[in-house]
Amino acid sequence: MSCTCFIVPADVLRKLAQDKKLSARIRDGAENTAKVSTEVRKLRTQAAALTSAANPMGIAPMALAKSPAITVYDCKQQQNLPGSPIAKPANSSDATAKRTYKETKAVATFYKNVFKRNSIDNAGMTMMSSIHYGRNYDNAMWNGSQMLYGDGDNQLFVDFTLGNDVIGHELTHGVTQHSLQLGYSGDAGGLNESLSDCFGSMFRQWQAKQSVTSADWLIGADIIGPAAKKKGYTCLRDMANPAAPQPTNYSQLNPGTDPHYASGPPNLAFCAACKAVGGRSWEKVGQIWYRALTGFGPSPNMSMKDFAKRTRQLAAQMYNATVAAAVDKAWKQVGL
Amino acid sequence: MPKSTDDRLTIQRLGGLGGFSLPGSHIKSGGELALSTLSPADVKALDALFSGSAKSAAAVKPDGFTYRLTRTVGGAPKTIDVPEGQVPMAVRNAVKDTLA
Numbered sequence: 001m002s003c004t005c006f007i008v009p010a011d012v013l014r015k016l017a018q019d020k021k022l023s024a025r026i027r028d029g030a031e032n033t034a035k036v037s038t039e040v041r042k043l044r045t046q047a048a049a050l051t052s053a054a055n056p057m058g059i060a061p062m063a064l065a066k067s068p069a070i071t072v073y074d075c076k077q078q079q080n081l082p083g084s085p086i087a088k089p090a091n092s093s094d095a096t097a098k099r100t101y102k103e104t105k106a107v108a109t110f111y112k113n114v115f116k117r118n119s120i121d122n123a124g125m126t127m128m129s130s131i132h133y134g135r136n137y138d139n140a141m142w143n144g145s146q147m148l149y150g151d152g153d154n155q156l157f158v159d160f161t162l163g164n165d166v167i168g169h170e171l172t173h174g175v176t177q178h179s180l181q182l183g184y185s186g187d188a189g190g191l192n193e194s195l196s197d198c199f200g201s202m203f204r205q206w207q208a209k210q211s212v213t214s215a216d217w218l219i220g221a222d223i224i225g226p227a228a229k230k231k232g233y234t235c236l237r238d239m240a241n242p243a244a245p246q247p248t249n250y251s252q253l254n255p256g257t258d259p260h261y262a263s264g265p266p267n268l269a270f271c272a273a274c275k276a277v278g279g280r281s282w283e284k285v286g287q288i289w290y291r292a293l294t295g296f297g298p299s300p301n302m303s304m305k306d307f308a309k310r311t312r313q314l315a316a317q318m319y320n321a322t323v324a325a326a327v328d329k330a331w332k333q334v335g336l
Numbered sequence: 337m338p339k340s341t342d343d344r345l346t347i348q349r350l351g352g353l354g355g356f357s358l359p360g361s362h363i364k365s366g367g368e369l370a371l372s373t374l375s376p377a378d379v380k381a382l383d384a385l386f387s388g389s390a391k392s393a394a395a396v397k398p399d400g401f402t403y404r405l406t407r408t409v410g411g412a413p414k415t416i417d418v419p420e421g422q423v424p425m426a427v428r429n430a431v432k433d434t435l436a
Contacts, residue, residue, distance in 0.1 A: 079425070138365075138433050139352040141399035156363065156433050157354070166353065173398035184396060192398060220353070231435055233362060236354050245360030259398075260355030 067112075068119035070104050072097050073130040075148070079137075082130045082146060096131045096161050100149065103167045104129055110168070110203050111175070114282050115290045120174035122294070127171065131161060140166050142173035155227040163222040164207060169200030181298035186255060188301050190262025197263055198270045198289055201239060202282045212274045212281050239267040240275075250304060250335035265334035266304055272333055273311075276326035284323055288314045308336045342411075343370045345382070348404040349431050350417075351396065356433065367430040371407065378424040382407075385418055395419065403427070 074097065075083035086092055089101035104127050111117040119125045128146035137150025140160035147170045149160040160166050173196050176182055182192040197219050205215045220236030237260075242248050246264030253262050270289060274281040292310045299306075308331040316324040349365035350357045356365040371379060386407065396402050401420040405427070406413055420428065 079428075138354065138356075139399065139401060141353065141397055143397045143400070153433065156435060160353070169353070170399065176398075184398060196398070228435060233435070245355065245358065245362065258351055258355060258358045260351060260353075261358050261360070 066124055068108055068124050069126045070101055070108070071126060071128045072100050072104075073128070075130050075133045077132055077135045077151070079134045081133075081143070081148065082128065083132070094131075096149075096151070096159055100129050100131050100161045100167070103161065103164050104147075104171070106164070106207060107168050107171045107203055110206050114202075114206065114286070115294075117175070117290075117294070120171060121178040125174075125178075140170055142170045142177075144177065147171065147174075152223065152225060155225050157223050157225045157228070160223050163220055165200040165204040165219055165221075166223060167200075168203030169196040169219070172196040172199040175199070176293065179294040179298075180296075180302065181300050182302060183300045184259060186257075186301075187253075187262070187303040187305075189259035190253065190257065191266060191302060191304055191307055193259040193263035194266035194270070195289070195293055197237065197239060197267050198286075202286050205281055210280070212278060215281065217271050237263070237267065239271040242268050248334065265336065266307070269308070269330045269334045269336065271330075273327045273330035276330060277323055284319055285327070288318060288323075288327065291318065304336055342408050343372050344407065345369050345371050345427065346406040347427060347431055348406075349433075350402045350404060351399070352401045353399040356401070362436045363433055364436055365431055365433045367432050369427070369430040374424070374426055378426050381422075381424050382427070385422060386414060386416055403431075 070089070072086045072089035072092075073081075073083035074086055074094070075081070086094070086097050089097045092098045092101070108119060108127060111119070119127060130146060130148040133148040133150050136153040138153055138157045140147065140149045147167070149166075149170075150157075152158045152160060173192070176192055176195055180191075180195075182188040182195075184192055201215070201217060201219060204210075205212075208215075217240040218235035218238055221234060224233055224235065237246060242264035246261055246267070247253060248264055248268055250265045253265070270285065274285045277284050288311050291314050292307060295314075296310070312324065312328055312331065315327040346368045347366050348357055352365075354363055355361050356363045371382070374382070382405070385405070386409075396419045403418045403420060403423045404415060405418060405423075406415040408414070
């Protein structure tokens with residue numbers, strides 16, 4: 001499980017909040033951050049306890065919880081989390097805030113309607129995002145409790161919230177944290193990244209009502225900036241054709257490989273299985289991957305081989321020999 | 337620009353959602369700066385990171401950046417990998433992203 005610590009401990013924040021030598025703005029910021037950090041810690045502890053208690057029994061606590069609240073904070077180009085709360089992000093004049101709210105809500109709907117999951121933890125956890133993180137910040141991430149999105153430098157990347165697959169990707173890191181609890185190195189790290197790409201791409205396809213043949217299978221196509229486009233770059237990763245920058249076969253991975261590199265083979269396997277089965281990605285193969293992710297409790301060090309084995313078994317149990325053969329062939333294609 | 341070898345801090349930024357600076361990546365992310373331009377607090381923080389005495393922080397978070405920092409002490413280069421949250425802001429700000 002991703003263990004996340006806040007950068008500034010709560011006691012330090014409280015001392016800063018009372019330091020008369022600091023400006024009122026900084027003191028208020030420290031006080032607000034301390035309050036929010038405390039609540040987020042409580043929330044995270046509760047969520048982890050609930051996941052741990054429910055998983056061994058196969059109980060989905062979603063029925064007990066209402067739909068998740070969606071909150072958006074503005075970092076105002078600073079790197080202090082969570083930033084200032086945006087009161088009504090759905091109606092904000094800030095397009096990034098409005099989009100973040102709308103797309104986060106859509107991801108919640110996607111998980112609820114397609115996979116019967118209630119939010120990140122399947123127990124209605126608040127979906128919290130911070131936007132305008134850092135100055136010209138070329139990244140988006142899940143920090144263990146929330147999403148954060150940079151505005152990009154407007155050369156290589158534009159606003160990261162412009163990618164609905166990016167938002168789906170980041171939220172899926174949270175889902176993984178509250179289910180399989182994969183680590184972030186080796187095979188487990190590559191699987192962790194791949195699952196975020198798979199569900200991020202599925203979310204994008206689901207929103208566009210695309211079939212596996214009409215989908216482009218690109219990750220990050222909507223956040224590529226003008227300078228990168230000018231040089232011919234179209235995306236961060238191509239799940240259908242990971243080669244350059246990613247490997248296409250498991251044999252090409254080495255210990256210590258970064259998760260964003262190691263995700264190439266499982267991404268290709270998912271895409272190949274979807275294309276072989278046909279229809280829409282979330283209807284069959286997506287259901288198999290979701291069950292493999294959420295149906296067996298934590299397995300932080302899971303190997304790609306074991307994940308592949310699990311999806312092969314699930315394909316046969318949940319569907320039929322044709323689907324099972326498609327999944328098997330897809331994994332073999334990438335050396336697993 | 338850095339004044340001497342021992343004064344130089346070389347920075348490489350790895351990972352992130354875009355997989356910066358990884359094998360095969362088209363995006364290179366890094367920079368360098370003179371340690372003498374940093375505040376005493378930032379130098380102290382770096383010293384703690386290089387000596388391994390910095391308070392242990394969380395591992396790299398999903399899609400978080402890792403900073404590979406290299407400096408030369410007594411003629412011998414030393415390199416460490418550090419999650420972004422532990423890197424002083426002045427060091428983070430010295431990084432530029434470029435297309436290969």
